[in-house]
Amino acid sequence: MKLSLIALFVSISLMTAFGQQKHFATQAELDEMTRALEADTSLAKFIGWHDDPETLYHNYKTNQHMADSIWRSDQATLSRMDIGETETFELIPLIDWFTDSDSLQGENGVSYLIKTDEATILFDMGLNPMAMHPSPLLHNMKKLGVSMDSIDLVVLSHTHADHVGGPEWSMKNTFSLSNYQIQLDDLPVYTPKPMTYPGLSPQYTPKPAKMAKGVATIGVINNPIFLNNIAEQALAINVKGKGLVIISGCGHQSIEKIVQRTDLLFDKPMHGMIGGFHFPMTESRNITWIYKYFVVNKMPWERLSDEDINYNIGLLKNKGVEFIGFSGHDSCDRSLSLFEAAFGEGFTRIVVGQTISLH
Template sequence: MADEQPVPPTSGAVVGRCAALLGALGASVAAWEAAAFLRGRRSVDERWYRTVAQAADRVEDLGSTRWVEITPLVEWAAEREDLLTEAGVSYYVRTEERSILFDMGDNAACRFPSPLATNAALLDVPLQQVDAVFISHAHSDHLGGMEGEKQRRILLTDGGVHLARSVPAYCPVPLSGTGVTPVVCDQPRVIGPGLASTGAIPRYLFPEGELLEHGLVVRVEGHGLVLISGCGHPGLDRFLLRCEQVFGGPFGAFVGGLHLPVKDSRAKRYGVPLQRLLCTGKPPWLLPSELDAARAATELQSRQVPVVALSPHDSCDWTLDYFHRLFGEGFHRLTVGRTLRIGSV
């Protein structure tokens, strides 16, 4: 009797085995990523809570201003059809003694001049005369583009924004930039009469790891602290607690981003809702929820913050409508060309 020959596996069996191996490999990688994320988040959170327990020194010489105006130059929506929009942030912040360019937008379409430069010209905003630049954090939609994030550089002249003189650029991490002198605000810092940085506040994000972000604080006479946020990645609770510890209260307004894409994402790639998956402070299998929005709103309500002006660049319409219902006439949706004023001229 002839020896029996082994039966070669069919193509279907081979595909099945490969799929099983790839599935096992994918599961292993996912488990490793999950463990790494949880370790990193725990380490950053522990460091933050130690900082809170030590209580940063109180700033007694902040001073105040009679009023502040915030004019969005880059945002998701605009007041007029001729103004450009995108999922990025740039605000022109003006007080009675200072003017600050807060963030640079994204310029994802690589326009020249950039949406920031174009909108500033259309709105007659004298960017060349600003006293300072303030970068909330080192993401592309705040640095002026992806090249800025890759190179850790503030993209001013690249988009057609030219300053009349070199001015300080207050940043939470070391950055470079033409026409500015970067100043790292790792700790709370007074930057002008009634103006301050919260100092860098940490949060561990997926997939990049630790991110540092700071907010701009303005003390307005008769109103209290106005906190201006780029994305609020560290969490509203951390920003408000830092302000209370360092600058006292009360709060007159919260203005800016909270990164609460509860139902949808402004930024998408091939249909993937990037803002819901990335940079939320959660692992990607836990999406931003209605509970997250409720927690943020409670932080503001518990402090009786009368004015809440949210950025739509990183929060969905559901979130904006939810805050509108809660805060009523005190709620504002930030749009390019609509100036928010707090205090009296």
């Protein structure tokens, strides 16, 4: 607890110091934005809902500078971790876009149940878009024979609505398994920013930390997009005889930074990566026009391309990654097909109800 408070103090101090330094978009950048907004009226209207475009651009540049400064500081000060290893690794998708049968409910959200030697972990809580009770998450848990009593700890990747149980909870800086906050007793909850929950004290984990034997968060990585800053954490699980498996909520940190952080923290090879990668290159299924304005490391008027996807595939291939579990909740079919072609038998599409296990 004391270390968490120190980490929080350091992070706030850094953010305050960096935030006092205002950074501005250049005139050339503003001119490029103006041309893009004139060419895309939907984008112009969408950005206008949030704020004046020029103000947003200047805020983005400041957030980008702050995130880069914190990233450099973290990478320079963090050190190797020994988290042990787990012989058991099993991941049961509870919420995602694709489902194994009509009896299970799919949605634009993520929730996974992770089982290791020492812990059963609930990773994220889905979206519950209709604010129902029972939520799709609770419905699927019942169908799959998963009870809250079996869960040892909860990890939230980031605070977007599709990972904390819905927009109501995201706006209130909290989370929920359904359309009301059920009692969770003393369940440990690890969050990417300070959050609240009735009767609980969620633990903010800005820095890498061991959570159970063979399980750790790689720490929060900030990565702003044009409209807001995103702080996300991923899990690293060291599976005996295999190496590291990274569990990602949306991958807003970028695959590149996840790889760099993992290289810094562990002396184990990266065997696999499972979860959302946020590659909404084309409109398909649930990937609507609005997704393209939230692409990581791109301005809202820039599009993802095959080259971008293949660059990320190359990063993973160069690390010796053999296994990819790909979520369809935030990536289009074209992106899925490129990863499947690259990884072949090592590729699996995440489907609610279909267990992923490594032996």
